[in-house]
Amino acid sequence: MGNKNKNKGKRFNHNNTHKGRNQNHGKGWNRVVEEAFPAYDDGHRLDRQNESTKTMAHRSNADNGAIPKGSGHGVRSYENQRQVNEYCQKQAKVSSTPSGSRSGNAKAEGGPKLDRNHFGDKERNNKGDREKAPHKSKCLECNVMPTSYCTKCLQWVCDDCARTDHYYSGCNLTSKAEAINQMKKDSVQKACLRRDTMERLLTELGAYDMQLDAFRLTMQTAFECTRKEKGRVDAMLHNGQARKRSINEALQSLENSVNFPESQSGLQELEQFVNEGKRWASSSNILDLKTFSHTTKHILLSSAHMMKMANSEDKTPGMILVSQTVHDKTLLSRMNVEGGRILVYSLAEMDTVPQGTIALPFTSIKSCIDKASALGFLEISCRGKFLGRVLIRMLGDTLRGRQFLMMCTGEAGPSFCNTHFHRVWSKSRPGESIWGGDYEKGDGSGGSTVLKVSNNEKSVPASKHMAVKAGLVSGSYENENPRTIFRVYTKDDVKPQRKSHSSYNSMYNAHSFSKEENIAKDTSAFGMVENGLDVFETALICDNITEVVIHACGVVIEAQ
Ligand SMILES: [Zn+2]
Ligand SMILES: [Zn+2]
Known part of the structure; x- marks a missing residue:
């Protein structure tokens, strides 16, 4: 059986490139397949052939430059015709001669690309035919049912290839069943590990999702509170300006008073305004500006990061552009998130504003920047x-x-x-x-x-x-x-x-x-x-x- 396979394999290869030397010239491709998969009946073989042409034939032919001969099976013939065409194209490429067809020529066969994948004449003469692995351990690609697996070379091999190619020290052959079992075990282990990792990530993502919800709702509340507080402050500013004006006016009228009643009422008026001013001042509470600047900065950083991450999965990416109106012109600038920071580029006129752009007023950027250490x-x-x-x-x-x-x-x-x-x-x-x-x-x-x-x-x-x-x-x-x-x-x-100021x-x-x-x-x-x-x-x-x-x-x- 071994020798038979070997010959068959050799023929398979030589059929294409050394066909003149092939002794079993008359043996057809279907015969090769029959011998390669002896355990399969015709129907199975066809399936197997279909499967292998889908998954492996292409690569096999690219590697070996093999032209399988035509056969009675329709699907296979079709595939084989394609393979012949591919081979012809490849030959034409390698030899740059128009005769790169099945008949081949010495030049094309001697090309470096083919030598790499075939038993070159030189090698053959030195070592002799008997020591050659018939499929060069590409038994699967050659549609030969493997019998064992080399765990060192990671190759499925037939008996002949195993004997000739994998008897070196270091090679480790295991039976097909054992190898498949081991592979199953490994695959299951790998899949379980991946599944566990995914489970952890899913938990993390779930927590992140909840956090985002919490953040969004808090921001909505913050938005409302800020709007309310801004109403209070705007009113206070307005009020304060009015009180200041009243005091100024009272001061003026007191200065202008010429008689006792005028002076007295002027004094009373001024005192009243001063007291009102005092009450106003006592209610003009403000929150720590630094805290606000800090919070704004962190919200901006988070927003820019979220935008960047969301964009990576989005076909219509959004963008935050900073905007500022100078001399009635709207200037815009882009922001780049880099590591834990944002680069805000200089404002300039922009011809086109991309869709999905959010404009952020430049004052927001300014409020994040501490002038003393910017x-x-x-x-x-x-x-x-x-x-x-x-x-x-x-x-x-x-x-x-x-x-x-x-x-x-x-x-x-x-x-x-x-x-x-x-x-x-x-x-x-x-x-x-x-x-x-x-x-x-x-x-x-x-x-x-x-x-x-x-x-x-x-x-x-x-x-x-x-x-x-x-x-x-x-x-x-x-x-x-x-x-x-x-x-x-x-x-x-x-x-x-310089020593005196080394620090x-x-x-x-x-x-x-x-x-x-x-x-x-x-x-x-x-x-x-x-x-x-x-x-x-x-x-x-x-x-x-x-x-x-x-x-x-x-x-x-x-x-x-
Ligand atoms: Zn083999
Ligand atoms: Zn090996």
């Missing part, structure tokens, strides 16, 4: 090549810092987006710095201020007095209306005795340096590069610094 970002490229993203942290609340953030968000109209750097100072020397931020002229002569300092903001310092250090970001030097120009130091500007924290205390003569200071500092200083180092390699462009900018909303 994080701005610049995305930098050179000649169209993305160099990286630079994160710049504000060093406390300063007017120059506020302006820098306004230029990152574009909330006042202009932004740093699509502006370029214009100058490098002290190149390759201590205190080296790169200048940018001129949104008007691009050469450092423009960059009119976008700040509108109200009376309440007069107490905010213009900038910080800081020792120069790589990463320090400072503004232009004007005392009044500082321009949007900024510079980033890329090298320290300190002389040898990073001391950087924030300008006084600790005042005694030191050797340290250069910048009086208009406002920020520090937190990440991406190397981007500037790469940018500085660019011959022409004006080719280094801020192609995107914005602010980061962080979880903490």
